[in-house]
Amino acid sequence: xxxxxxxxxxRLFTALIAxxxxxxxxxxxxxxxxxxxxxDEARKMNDLFWIVTIAGLVVFVLVAAxxxxxxxxxxxxxxxxxxQFHGGGAIEMAMVGVPVLIVIGLFTISMITLVEIDDxxxxxxxxxxxxxxxxxxxxxxxxxxxxxxxxxxxxGTIAVIGTPANDPVLYMPxxxxxxxxxxxxxxxxxxxxxxxxxxxxLIPGRENKFTVTARELGDFQAQCAELCGTDHxxxxxxxxxxxxxxxxxxxxxxxxxxxxxxxxxxxxxxQGD
Amino acid sequence: xxxxxxxxxxxxxxxxxxxxxxxxxxxxxxxLYLYFTLFFFAVGGILALLVRTQLAVADNSFxxxxxxxQIFTMHASAMLFLFIIPVWAGFGNxxxxxxxxxxxxxxxxxxxxxFWMLPPAGILMFAGFIVDGGAADGGWTAYSPLAQQTGVxxxxxxxxxxxxxxxxxxxxxxxLVTMFRMRAPGMTMFRMPIFCWTMLVTALLQLLATPVLAAxxxxxxxxxxxxxxxxxxxxGGNVVLWQNVFWFYSHPAVYIMILPGMGIVSEILPVFxxxxxxxxxxxxxATIGIxxxxxxxxxxxxxxxxxxxxxxxxxxxxxxxxxxxxxIFNWLGTLWGGSISFPTPMLxxxxxxSMFLIGGINGTYSAAVPVDFALHDTYFVVAHIxxxxxxxxxxxxxxxxxxxxxxxxxxxxxxxxxKLQFVLMFVGFNVAFFPMHMLGLDGMPxxxxxxxxxxxxxxxxxxxxGGAFLIAVSMIPFLIAVVMAFMRPKDQxxxxxxxxxxxxxxxxPPPDYNFDSLPPVRSERxxxxxxxxxxxx
Numbered sequence: 001x002x003x004x005x006x007x008x009x010x011r012l013f014t015a016l017i018a019x020x021x022x023x024x025x026x027x028x029x030x031x032x033x034x035x036x037x038x039x040d041e042a043r044k045m046n047d048l049f050w051i052v053t054i055a056g057l058v059v060f061v062l063v064a065a066x067x068x069x070x071x072x073x074x075x076x077x078x079x080x081x082x083x084q085f086h087g088g089g090a091i092e093m094a095m096v097g098v099p100v101l102i103v104i105g106l107f108t109i110s111m112i113t114l115v116e117i118d119d120x121x122x123x124x125x126x127x128x129x130x131x132x133x134x135x136x137x138x139x140x141x142x143x144x145x146x147x148x149x150x151x152x153x154x155x156g157t158i159a160v161i162g163t164p165a166n167d168p169v170l171y172m173p174x175x176x177x178x179x180x181x182x183x184x185x186x187x188x189x190x191x192x193x194x195x196x197x198x199x200x201x202l203i204p205g206r207e208n209k210f211t212v213t214a215r216e217l218g219d220f221q222a223q224c225a226e227l228c229g230t231d232h233x234x235x236x237x238x239x240x241x242x243x244x245x246x247x248x249x250x251x252x253x254x255x256x257x258x259x260x261x262x263x264x265x266x267x268x269x270x271q272g273d
Numbered sequence: 274x275x276x277x278x279x280x281x282x283x284x285x286x287x288x289x290x291x292x293x294x295x296x297x298x299x300x301x302x303x304x305l306y307l308y309f310t311l312f313f314f315a316v317g318g319i320l321a322l323l324v325r326t327q328l329a330v331a332d333n334s335f336x337x338x339x340x341x342x343q344i345f346t347m348h349a350s351a352m353l354f355l356f357i358i359p360v361w362a363g364f365g366n367x368x369x370x371x372x373x374x375x376x377x378x379x380x381x382x383x384x385x386x387x388f389w390m391l392p393p394a395g396i397l398m399f400a401g402f403i404v405d406g407g408a409a410d411g412g413w414t415a416y417s418p419l420a421q422q423t424g425v426x427x428x429x430x431x432x433x434x435x436x437x438x439x440x441x442x443x444x445x446x447x448x449l450v451t452m453f454r455m456r457a458p459g460m461t462m463f464r465m466p467i468f469c470w471t472m473l474v475t476a477l478l479q480l481l482a483t484p485v486l487a488a489x490x491x492x493x494x495x496x497x498x499x500x501x502x503x504x505x506x507x508x509g510g511n512v513v514l515w516q517n518v519f520w521f522y523s524h525p526a527v528y529i530m531i532l533p534g535m536g537i538v539s540e541i542l543p544v545f546x547x548x549x550x551x552x553x554x555x556x557x558x559a560t561i562g563i564x565x566x567x568x569x570x571x572x573x574x575x576x577x578x579x580x581x582x583x584x585x586x587x588x589x590x591x592x593x594x595x596x597x598x599x600x601i602f603n604w605l606g607t608l609w610g611g612s613i614s615f616p617t618p619m620l621x622x623x624x625x626x627s628m629f630l631i632g633g634i635n636g637t638y639s640a641a642v643p644v645d646f647a648l649h650d651t652y653f654v655v656a657h658i659x660x661x662x663x664x665x666x667x668x669x670x671x672x673x674x675x676x677x678x679x680x681x682x683x684x685x686x687x688x689x690x691x692k693l694q695f696v697l698m699f700v701g702f703n704v705a706f707f708p709m710h711m712l713g714l715d716g717m718p719x720x721x722x723x724x725x726x727x728x729x730x731x732x733x734x735x736x737x738x739g740g741a742f743l744i745a746v747s748m749i750p751f752l753i754a755v756v757m758a759f760m761r762p763k764d765q766x767x768x769x770x771x772x773x774x775x776x777x778x779x780x781x782p783p784p785d786y787n788f789d790s791l792p793p794v795r796s797e798r799x800x801x802x803x804x805x806x807x808x809x810x
Contacts, residue, residue, distance in 0.1 A: 052641050084548060103640075206506070
């Protein structure tokens with residue numbers, strides 16, 4: 001080390017690169033947008049996110065440090081030919097072995113999380129049927145399928161239908177599993193609620209389902225995540241998580257408004273335009 | 274040097290334009306490929322600046338929603354199909370015959386055909402902008418049924434991509450035959466330059482995967498124009514089928530887009546470290562491994578469709594990280610204990626290694642299936658693909674240009690301007706694309722033309738746009754360096770960098786027939802051996 005002083009320009013240059021890398025690290029970790037999430041499932045995914053992130057940061061820091069060290073330590077200082085080393089068995093085995101161990105570890109943890117979040121809802125859980133269309137959403141609630149302690153013999157369906165200019169609001173109760181059924185009759189859309197840390201596609205000819213249990217009250221912005229045409233960017237909606245009482249009151253109001261006046265809303269085939 | 278009398282051209286020469294149009298010389302075709310692809314790199318770059326301008330502020334109305342969809346679709350189509358994939362064919366055309374000590378490609382006329390299919394395809398694809406309904410606007414992924422809805426520009430796009438696929442398929446066959454049959458005496462497969470190895474695996478991927486894409490595109494064309502219903506559930510078709518077939522090509526295509534870049538970096542690092550590539554055979558097997566595993570990970574683009582065998586594709590996606598990790602060790606081991614100098618090509622190669630490292634790490638997020646549920650189709654994925662294809666491939670393209678410019682054009686690009694370009698591009702690249710990780714985590718989906726101010730995404734988007742323009746600025750020193758180089762005489766020696774491989778054994782630029790004589794090939798570094806009298810092994 002330190003056989004000859006570094007040329008000035010070289011020092012400037014490496015300082016620049018080093019600071020750029022450092023800035024990357026600092027912004028990456030310090031600003032650290034917490035994925036967070038408001039559902040049981042999201043919190044498990046958040047944990048997995050941090051495991052992957054920590055593993056990734058360890059790998060990055062080790063490799064980047066080795067790289068920067070090598071560039072300083074082995075910079076050309078004379079015209080001598082360095083030892084011509086081609087590699088060897090043991091080191092090459094380690095080159096394969098270390099990544100294998102890392103990825104098998106991460107894979108195992110991922111699968112555990114996947115199994116945990118992928119538990120289907122009970123039959124009597126509240127079901128919301130989501131229909132995506134160009135370019136908004138319909139959220140339909142079958143009154144006979146509003147969750148435990150509700151009347152399984154109630155008749156009728158209420159629905160919220162949005163437009164690109166008017167984001168629909170999806171009401172759901174807190175602290176209980178809610179099942180989403182996703183359908184589309186035109187093109188592929190994707191039901192993406194950022195704070196669920198989850199998305200699932202709405203695919204013509206197919207019904208996709210998932211279940212979450214929300215743990216936080218409030219309004220959460222959401223939008224379509226699969227390119228679906230001109231106004232894809234305006235296909236937004238709001239998820240409003242409320243207490244069960246408030247949810248029941250909202251359902252009663254809507255049922256009175258939509259069904260009481262004879263304006264029964266169809267649950268399928270509704271087009272936005 | 275030459276002891277054999279070579280027949281010389283007599284007085285008659287055809288006009289230069291005709292010479293270039295009718296040429297079957299691999300070097301001239303390689304140069305044509307480079308001009309063509311760099312032109313579309315500029316076009317795709319301008320489209321990218323339009324995208325970034327639109328996204329710089331919230332609720333922007335710089336371009337309309339329809340125009341935006343066309344712009345980002347054509348940005349990706351130009352960059353992938355008209356730049357990155359054929360630019361490697363350009364480097365490969367020029368370098369593979371030289372590196373294996375051959376006089377030309379195996380099928381020179383087919384080689385010319387491969388190239389001349391590109392310009393009509395490029396024109397056809399971009400002519401979409403002037404037809405009714407505009408250019409293709411369904412994303413470069415052209416997901417059905419959305420791709421059934423758009424105008425005739427989409428049909429033009431489909432035909433263009435089929436033609437480009439035919440070009441790369443026959444080009445791949447040409448590369449394979451050339452490398453299998455025309456290597457210089459003494460050059461066993463395991464003495465072949467590492468760039469040739471990466472071209473070989475790339476050609477295999479192209480040969481096996483591209484016809485699958487062609488089949489999918491033909492089905493889509495029939496669906497659109499003749500009521501085929503391959504992808505229409507109302508007619509018994511399957512929407513997800515398109516994605517399966519499309520990604521069966523398009524994931525291997527990502528390796529088609531990066532492997533030759535790894536090859537270029539693996540040529541540059543040893544030369545400027547004055548050491549052999551660390552673990553040559555491990556590198557070759559890792560390349561083959563990436564090629565093989567590349568065919569078993571396509572459905573990781575489809576985790577959120579709900580119709581994918583998640584554990585299998587999650588596992589295979591993690592596994593492909595292993596050969597990728599091996600390559601990082603190859604490059605570190607090459608630098609370790611070397612005698613490293615830092616001319617421009619080396620800087621771009623090191624830029625590749627560091628940015629590709631990030632592109633590998635942020636790719637593991639998508640392999641972890643539950644994390645992919647959150648990040649899929651967000652800007653996180655946009656960040657990932659650009660760390661691989663820009664931080665990786667584009668840095669390798671410029672590294673390769675600075676490295677082989679003296680060989681191809683007999684002149685050297687100015688080193689100070691090169692370093693300036695590198696610094697601007699490196700900083701601009703990270704400013705443009707690193708914030709996209711945060712935007713993706715914060716829920717910004719890709720392919721949206723506008724976002725509301727209430728999302729809070731504006732500051733990071735503005736930053737990213739600034740970075741994109743800095744990348745554009747970084748092209749200025751490059752262009753100046755090119756102009757300056759062409760104003761100087763051809764003064765480059767055979768081997769300005771102390772290279773290892775056979776292309777440095779001939780003049781710069783090489784004669785039509787490439788070599789007067791070849792040095793003996795006793796290792797993967799015949800020129801190193803010649804310089805050091807075979808010692809050092």
